[in-house]
Amino acid sequence: MGILFLACLVVLGMWAVQKDISRAERTAARVERKLDLVLQHLDLHEEIPGKEGIVALVREGKTVQAVKAYREATGAGLLEAKQAVDRLT
Structure with a gap:
């Protein structure tokens, strides 16, 4: 009990x-x-560290790698990073 x-x-x-x-x-x-x-x-x-590299990944069609790079550079969560990368396109 x-x-x-x-x-x-x-x-x-x-x-x-x-x-x-x-x-x-x-x-x-x-x-x-x-x-x-x-x-x-x-x-x-907002200044994004390594933005040029992230934009280059987006242009190459490597969205997943761009999201990962954005998360590593900014500490953002997955959804926030995905939305930010989508805005870069």
Whole structure:
């Protein structure tokens, strides 16, 4: 009985932590979107280290390698890198 109660507490605790993480991720995404709009409005562009190499990979049709290079250069996630590489085309 005690183990079952403890297991329920652990599951509820994990659920609460996941809920907080999800909320933080949504907030961060919202802030990033707003920052992107501000940068766009000010006509400022983020400098991408190794951009020439990434653009060259895109021109060669090596999109997967370009996404990988973008992720390594910027630390971006997969979706963000894919979207950025798509904008380079």
